[in-house]
Amino acid sequence: MRSPFADTWADAIAEITTDVEFQNATIVIIDESLVTSTYNIHTGVTTVTGDPRVYQGQARVKPMRAPVNREGSAVANSNAITSVRVQLPQMVDFSQTSTPSYRTKRGWKMLVLTAPKNLSLLDYWFSLEEGLQGASAASRTLEFMVDGDATVDRTDLPWLT
Numbered sequence: 001m002r003s004p005f006a007d008t009w010a011d012a013i014a015e016i017t018t019d020v021e022f023q024n025a026t027i028v029i030i031d032e033s034l035v036t037s038t039y040n041i042h043t044g045v046t047t048v049t050g051d052p053r054v055y056q057g058q059a060r061v062k063p064m065r066a067p068v069n070r071e072g073s074a075v076a077n078s079n080a081i082t083s084v085r086v087q088l089p090q091m092v093d094f095s096q097t098s099t100p101s102y103r104t105k106r107g108w109k110m111l112v113l114t115a116p117k118n119l120s121l122l123d124y125w126f127s128l129e130e131g132l133q134g135a136s137a138a139s140r141t142l143e144f145m146v147d148g149d150a151t152v153d154r155t156d157l158p159w160l161t
Helices: 009-017 119-123
Strands: 025-030 036-040 045-049 053-063 080-088 109-114 126-130 140-147
Touching: 080 126, 109 119
Parallel strands: none
Antiparallel strands: 025 053, 025 109, 036 045, 053 080, 080 140, 109 126, 126 140
16 A cells, blocks of 8 residues: 655655744754864964854754753752753754765754744753654754753854854
8 A cells, every 4th residue: 555645754744844834943053163263372362263053944942841950959049951852854964064964963052043932042052962863753853951041142152143
């Protein structure tokens, strides 16, 4: 019996879930190892070279569970760490070269650039925890962690223009 889906189940689902109605945020994922910073002691000038962006585009950002207090619930002003699931289009290439790369690196950082339905997402740094995918994924799903107390200073990001 032939499948009722155009190609595969994952492709049929991807046509819907990657629509901007569902992936309605714009994000940037960065790899800080791609940037070199050099300080000249004679001039006092820091020169930054490289582009840390490995992905910039549409995404769905969704918390996975309730925040967990890192230091324990008895500590006053403890950091609330939340796991966040971020879904990207199906075949995102993270390479900055002509050779495609679909691997992720733990520790990559993410910023939300636009989120029309939740502007507070623009205030946080997210850190990549997991990027392993199954063989029939309809979208690329990454797991990030966010510290509810850490906020973004966008003035110190020269590549973010």
